[in-house]
């Protein structure tokens with residue numbers, strides 16, 4: 001799973017996916033203290049009007065957003081994990097060793113990513129009553145208008 005989520009080395013996420021981490025996070029902190037504070041302030045600025053502009057988004061990998069590399073894991077080590085599920089991988093002792101390994105060794109990440117994608121493919125594509133190949137990743141096809 002840690003290798004697969006490394007796909008977040010590319011692409012972006014809409015503000016609503018992490019808004020709970022940057023606005024009114026807790027009684028003592030406006031933003032999630034797991035964030036690098038400078039990064040958190042930039043996200044707060046970027047997403048200030050996200051309810052009115054729901055397309056507003058941030059790169060998943062702030063440094064090399066369009067390059068498939070191991071920067072995503074280095075970012076996690078520095079409080080630059082955008083989603084809480086990204087950051088959780090470095091705070092949880094069960095997953096942190098993998099984050100550290102992939103951050104230190106890009107070839108190890110590439111190898112494990114390829115193997116994990118192969119493993120996923122063994123589960124086959126779910127169709128008809130077994131599942132949906134979604135036209136939109138965040139919706140069942142039947143819910144589409």
Ligand code: HEM
Pocket residue numbers: 004005007008010011012013014015017060083085
């Ligand atoms: C714990 C598992 C995962 C969670 C919770 C998760 C969550 C998310 C969320 C919330 C977004 C932002 C969507 C949006 O705002 O439109 C996103 C984007 C993305 N995810 Fe994941 N993801 C997970 C695993 C994966 C895996 C396994 C892959 C691929 C192997 C992947 C590839 C991507 C990509 C490429 C994007 C960027 C999409 C774009 O730029 O349009 N994610 N993910």
